[in-house]
Amino acid sequence: MRHADVVVIGGGPAGLAAAIAARQGADRSVLVIERDVKLDGILNQCIHNGFGLITFNEELTGPEYAARFEQRAREAGVDFLLDSMVLDISNDRVVTCVSAGHGLVQVQAGAVVLAMGCRERPRGALNIPGFRPAGVYTAGTAQRLVNIEGLMPGREVVILGSGDIGLIMARRMTLEGAHVACVAELMPFSGGLKRNIVQCLDDFQIPLLLSHTVTRVEGEKRVEAVWVSEVDEHLRPIPGTEVRYPCDTLLLSVGLLPENELSRQAGVELSRVTRGPVVNESLETSVPGIFACGNVLHVHDLVDYVSQEAAVAGAHAAAFADAQAAGRELAAAHEVPVEAAGGIRYTVPQSIDPARMPDRLTVRFRVGGVYEHRAVCVYLDGERILRRKRDILVPGQMEQVDLRREDLLAHGTLDKITLTLEEA
Amino acid sequence: MTEEKRRLTCIRCPRGCALEVTLVDGVVATVTGNSCRRGDVYARAEVTNPTRVVTSSVPVAGSATAHMVSVKTAGDVPKGAVFSVMEALRDVTVQAPVRIGDVALANVAGTGVDVVATRNA
Numbered sequence: 001m002r003h004a005d006v007v008v009i010g011g012g013p014a015g016l017a018a019a020i021a022a023r024q025g026a027d028r029s030v031l032v033i034e035r036d037v038k039l040d041g042i043l044n045q046c047i048h049n050g051f052g053l054i055t056f057n058e059e060l061t062g063p064e065y066a067a068r069f070e071q072r073a074r075e076a077g078v079d080f081l082l083d084s085m086v087l088d089i090s091n092d093r094v095v096t097c098v099s100a101g102h103g104l105v106q107v108q109a110g111a112v113v114l115a116m117g118c119r120e121r122p123r124g125a126l127n128i129p130g131f132r133p134a135g136v137y138t139a140g141t142a143q144r145l146v147n148i149e150g151l152m153p154g155r156e157v158v159i160l161g162s163g164d165i166g167l168i169m170a171r172r173m174t175l176e177g178a179h180v181a182c183v184a185e186l187m188p189f190s191g192g193l194k195r196n197i198v199q200c201l202d203d204f205q206i207p208l209l210l211s212h213t214v215t216r217v218e219g220e221k222r223v224e225a226v227w228v229s230e231v232d233e234h235l236r237p238i239p240g241t242e243v244r245y246p247c248d249t250l251l252l253s254v255g256l257l258p259e260n261e262l263s264r265q266a267g268v269e270l271s272r273v274t275r276g277p278v279v280n281e282s283l284e285t286s287v288p289g290i291f292a293c294g295n296v297l298h299v300h301d302l303v304d305y306v307s308q309e310a311a312v313a314g315a316h317a318a319a320f321a322d323a324q325a326a327g328r329e330l331a332a333a334h335e336v337p338v339e340a341a342g343g344i345r346y347t348v349p350q351s352i353d354p355a356r357m358p359d360r361l362t363v364r365f366r367v368g369g370v371y372e373h374r375a376v377c378v379y380l381d382g383e384r385i386l387r388r389k390r391d392i393l394v395p396g397q398m399e400q401v402d403l404r405r406e407d408l409l410a411h412g413t414l415d416k417i418t419l420t421l422e423e424a
Numbered sequence: 425m426t427e428e429k430r431r432l433t434c435i436r437c438p439r440g441c442a443l444e445v446t447l448v449d450g451v452v453a454t455v456t457g458n459s460c461r462r463g464d465v466y467a468r469a470e471v472t473n474p475t476r477v478v479t480s481s482v483p484v485a486g487s488a489t490a491h492m493v494s495v496k497t498a499g500d501v502p503k504g505a506v507f508s509v510m511e512a513l514r515d516v517t518v519q520a521p522v523r524i525g526d527v528a529l530a531n532v533a534g535t536g537v538d539v540v541a542t543r544n545a
């Protein structure tokens with residue numbers, strides 16, 4: 001059996017940044033296993049600009065951002081196994097993959113980093129009655145067709161869901177000569193970034209219909225029309241509001257799901273909210289030595305944060321692998337749960353050991369609705385240690401707060417850390 | 425003297441600051457709401473001469489790894505020229521090998537801006 005100190009599963013931006021970090025400081029063997037024939041993950045098809053402002057202080061396209069990390073990873077001496085799909089991770093960290101070139105390969109890993117990204121919520125998950133005609137695509141599939149294959153899925157388009165991929169594709173299809181009739185969004189707010197609404201919809205006078213949904217798809221072989229209705233406050237279609245849009249294409253941009261079949265098989269505990277692994281301050285899952293980062297952990301809107309988060313996971317995986325190799329036991333953790341309250345849907349990490357956390361620990365979170373003039377507050381048991389005013393918080397945008405180790409240590413025994421929103 | 429206020433969302437980074445531009449007799453007097461200098465520059469341009477970066481992809485011939493190569497305008501072009509840029513790119517095919525930054529089409533649609541590759545193929 002092959003051995004690697006750190007095995008990273010997935011060669012997208014998360015996997016690359018984790019691998020680079022795992023190579024720092026010592027000469028460890030780091031292997032990235034990627035099922036595609038090329039690295040860079042979803043960024044290959046994200047040809048629009050808007051990546052890397054935080055990391056590189058310039059606005060790059062997805063492929064350019066990825067190319068820089070790919071080059072760094074190669075320079076850092078990371079090994080790659082491409083065209084190789086990981087099928088299983090055992091709880092003693094034997095990674096099994098099937099490789100186009102090498103058949104079945106097993107690797108004993110000192111530590112594992114999960115970086116498998118996410119996939120789009122498929123249309124089966126939606127309750128649209130009617131036939132299943134051709135012409136219905138997820139927005140990401142359309143993005144791959146147009147940008148990678150050079151194929152146009154259709155000419156007259158309706159988009160359901162205002163996630164960023166849907167917004168980006170509304171512009172992309174318009175630029176390629178299609179007509180986008182509207183973007184219908186079930187919720188009273190968009191799930192996408194404000195800047196994408198401005199530059200992808202407003203620039204091209206594409207209407208965004210909030211509190212609307214698709215109630216019917218017409219056409220047997222190919223989509224012929226899509227019916228869009230307004231919904232009430234319980235998200236139920238309002239009778240009599242239905243409007244028919246003749247079209248040949250319906251794009252779905254209704255959310256992303258972390259890709260965690262492998263994690264589940266490995267016995268990793270998953271969060272019902274994020275659908276990703278539950279992790280501690282080191283981004284370690286419930287299985288010792290298995291770490292997670294990027295979209296497999298929770299869905300990110302900004303790749304810069306993916307890279308930052310992944311570097312943390314990679315560094316901790318390396319430390320775990322070093323301890324394994326030296327036969328050292330890592331100090332037992334005393335995890336304090338982090339509770340999300342008052343409109344905050346989840347936090348990552350979900351628990352923190354004050355003794356093991358770095359001097360500053362970034363806690364990322366998302367809110368469940370639109371909140372104006374609030375303060376993000378952090379409590380240690382009953383004591384408030386942080387209060388940050390925010391003009392507006394929206395579900396489409398990941399938020400973060402930094403916790404200081406000294407604050408947690410100063411508190412003494414600690415049962416619970418609470419993140420909550422309060423009136424500002 | 426006529427004063428006019430315009431509200432914009434800055435698109436220069438994902439923060440999407442809400443900007444307010446005050447124009448006095450059609451000339452920008454103040455910009456507020458921006459969290460950094462890029463927002464100020466964006467707001468002034470947006471109310472006088474709005475510009476955009478255009479990204480697209482074009483076919484590549486002779487590459488073993490790709491059918492298409494992604495491209496972008498190397499700088500901003502006038503917003504009004506976006507569709508002319510797309511029109512000009514319609515007949516462009518690039519020849520492999522292509523490196524990031526290689527010019528796919530010089531001075532696209534007379535804007536003075538080059539279209540460059542954003543991936544290797």
Ligand SMILES: Cc1cc2nc3c(=O)[nH]c(=O)nc-3n(C[C@H](O)[C@H](O)[C@H](O)COP(=O)(O)OP(=O)(O)OC[C@H]3O[C@@H](n4cnc5c(N)ncnc54)[C@H](O)[C@@H]3O)c2cc1C
Binds near residue numbers: 041
């Ligand atoms: C359409 C779209 C538009 C976006 N726009 C922006 C933007 O404008 N600005 C921005 O900053 N961010 C943007 N993002 C977000 C950012 O690109 C993502 O958050 C980031 O790419 C996630 O990185 P990742 O490495 O976690 O996942 P991915 O990029 O999805 O990589 C996961 C990799 O794992 C591989 N893999 C999965 N399962 C296995 C397995 N079993 N075995 C082997 N390999 C496996 C996959 O093939 C893939 O290569 C966008 C995302 C999308 C989808």
Ligand code: SF4
Binds near residue numbers: 435436440458462
């Ligand atoms: S003003 Fe600065 S911080 Fe605000 S959106 Fe624009 S570029 Fe980003």
